[in-house]
Amino acid sequence: MRYEDPLRRRSYDLAVNGLLFSIDFKKRSREYDIGNQICRCSTAPGALIAEATDSESRADMKHKFGIALKECRELRYWLDILVGSGLAEEAELLEIENLLNEVTAILVASRKTLSSS
Known part of the structure; x- marks a missing residue:
């Protein structure tokens, strides 16, 4: 699947x-519980961003982006737990972390743009 929009592409x-x-x-x-959390937190931002493309208003879009941002921050937490506990190496999470940083930014x-307009 190819998306033109950088946010949709990176979240995908x-x-x-x-x-x-x-x-x-x-x-x-x-470790099924942690694995399921990683799955949920890594897929949720893209689903919320896709949903935001048909927002009813700018406020609705900003709200959906806010929830997606919370999911990104939760994913960051779980990645830190994986590395801190020794269950995963930083190197194997590098691509996920790079994409997460891009989507978050x-x-x-x-x-900010939606707030100022």
């Missing part, structure tokens, strides 16, 4: 990478 890539990581992580570690900037 984040979801795919997070999903694939969580499947592999659950197989090798048997775009969401923050988009919310």
Whole structure:
């Protein structure tokens, strides 16, 4: 799937990478709860961003972007837990972290733009 919009494209890539990581992580570690959290938090921003494209108003879009941003911050927490606990290496999470940073930055900037207009 190819999206023209940078936010949609990066959030889609984040979801795919997070999903694939969580499947592999659950197989090798048997840590199903954490694996499911990673899956949910990595896919939720993209779904919320997709939903925001048909927002009823700018305020509605800003609200949906805010929820997506909260999901990004929760994903950041779980990635930190994985590394801190030794369940995952930073290197194997690098692509997810890079995409997460990009999606987070775009969401923050988009919310500021929506607030100022």
